[in-house]
Amino acid sequence: MPSVTRRASRDADHREAVARQVTDAVExxxxxxxxxTSLGVQRIAAEAGIARSTFYLYFPDKVALLLRTTEIATExxxxxxxxxxxxxxxxxxxxxRTVAELVAQQxxxxxxxxxxxxxxxxxxxxxxxxxxxxxxxxxVLRRRLAAGQKAGTVDxxxxxxxxxxxxxxxxxxxxAQHVAGDGGRGDARxxxxxxxxxxxxxxxx
Amino acid sequence: MPSVTRRASRDADHREAVARQVTDAVExxxxxxxxxTSLGVQRIAAEAGIARSTFYLYFPDKVALLLRTTEIATExxxxxxxxxxxxxxxxxxxxxRTVAELVAQQxxxxxxxxxxxxxxxxxxxxxxxxxxxxxxxxxVLRRRLAAGQKAGTVDxxxxxxxxxxxxxxxxxxxxAQHVAGDGGRGDARxxxxxxxxxxxxxxxx
DNA sequence: TGATCCGTCGGACAGGGTGTCCGACGTGGT
DNA sequence: ACCACGTCGGACACCCTGTCCGACGGATCA
Numbered sequence: 412m413p414s415v416t417r418r419a420s421r422d423a424d425h426r427e428a429v430a431r432q433v434t435d436a437v438e439x440x441x442x443x444x445x446x447x448t449s450l451g452v453q454r455i456a457a458e459a460g461i462a463r464s465t466f467y468l469y470f471p472d473k474v475a476l477l478l479r480t481t482e483i484a485t486e487x488x489x490x491x492x493x494x495x496x497x498x499x500x501x502x503x504x505x506x507x508r509t510v511a512e513l514v515a516q517q518x519x520x521x522x523x524x525x526x527x528x529x530x531x532x533x534x535x536x537x538x539x540x541x542x543x544x545x546x547x548x549x550x551v552l553r554r555r556l557a558a559g560q561k562a563g564t565v566d567x568x569x570x571x572x573x574x575x576x577x578x579x580x581x582x583x584x585x586x587a588q589h590v591a592g593d594g595g596r597g598d599a600r601x602x603x604x605x606x607x608x609x610x611x612x613x614x615x616x
Numbered sequence: 617m618p619s620v621t622r623r624a625s626r627d628a629d630h631r632e633a634v635a636r637q638v639t640d641a642v643e644x645x646x647x648x649x650x651x652x653t654s655l656g657v658q659r660i661a662a663e664a665g666i667a668r669s670t671f672y673l674y675f676p677d678k679v680a681l682l683l684r685t686t687e688i689a690t691e692x693x694x695x696x697x698x699x700x701x702x703x704x705x706x707x708x709x710x711x712x713r714t715v716a717e718l719v720a721q722q723x724x725x726x727x728x729x730x731x732x733x734x735x736x737x738x739x740x741x742x743x744x745x746x747x748x749x750x751x752x753x754x755x756v757l758r759r760r761l762a763a764g765q766k767a768g769t770v771d772x773x774x775x776x777x778x779x780x781x782x783x784x785x786x787x788x789x790x791x792a793q794h795v796a797g798d799g800g801r802g803d804a805r806x807x808x809x810x811x812x813x814x815x816x817x818x819x820x821x
Numbered sequence: 822t823g824a825t826c827c828g829t830c831g832g833a834c835a836g837g838g839t840g841t842c843c844g845a846c847g848t849g850g851t
Numbered sequence: 852a853c854c855a856c857g858t859c860g861g862a863c864a865c866c867c868t869g870t871c872c873g874a875c876g877g878a879t880c881a
Contacts, residue, residue: 422828452867453867461829461830463830464829464830464871471869472869531737532653533652568812570808570812573805574809574812574813576790580785580789581785581790584788584789585781585785588781603775604779608775608778611774611816612816656837657838657839666858667861669860673857673858678839
């Protein structure tokens, strides 16, 4: 391996490591209870152990940083959501299991996901990202509902588009509110209750 | 009526009128598509036709202004929501009617309600207000679900607390998303679809 | 070893925001 | 004709953003 290549890869590793320091710093600060909005670049840079000016060598602004920081949390959350759409229609037990996993993911990444919805409230770029990401899941769920109707396992009276969006946004908000105010004891009851309600909606009593 | 009293009441009227000018200005600016966060006091004062310093004679800060501006919208929205809980359990037609009214209210006040949830994302005071207000409705709905279970008109397997919160938050988000992206043509279908889904959840097929 | 390269630092800068304060102004009440 | 009071507009201290630049220092190469 030529030395220039070796250097290039080492530099890339270094950039990666520093960027990681910054995203970790954000995660810590959010976990401590700060609002993403209230975090200045100065505060984030200090927590990450870099100069404020250096921050701008890594991220164009706080929005880009947020999207980068929440990447993994978003992926894992929607992996759990899609597992619900895939495996949660078998029986009530399977639904409860997948919903419990959804709750677990949302709890694990609560501060990051809260920051995402927080900033989505006033930053068009973040809003577009979040709407699109949730929308993609809603579409998966819609298809699953429509397929279930065809197969006779889902109430044919339901409007799949509206129902899918209602279920998804309701679950997201419900769980977000729950994890913000409950230490974890109520998770099982929440998962059970939500699974029961979803199951009832499908019309498969 | 003594002249001091007359003066006091006229002054109060004047304060009221100016405050109204300001809240109207905010409403206009939001309707034009601005984010509440991006509106500076300068911009609001200019639109209201007063000096920036005068703004602070009327409102301590933007948060107080927002809560004041959205008062009526909030009241009307929850009046519609409570009508759903009160009258929407009779039959599917009644449910569809009350849900349609909910959609209409949310559309009528869309910019203000969006501003409220926007700021609730990062301002503790607004977050507390909004959570409490929605929570109050969730409690009303929960009671209605529990009563329905006792009367045998609602599926007894449902967890009233979880189900009420899921329904309420889901409806709020669903309708907010909808009105933000649809000019009004889809309102009837949305109301019908949501009512059907809620009805199915209650288990009264 | 010494010259060089390159990333980081820290500070300065312009531009914009907040909330407070105060003197100047004018209008309505006496 | 006078005074009181609300409004104006500008100055203030402070905070934040994003950009720029000279200074520093560690790794790299001759």
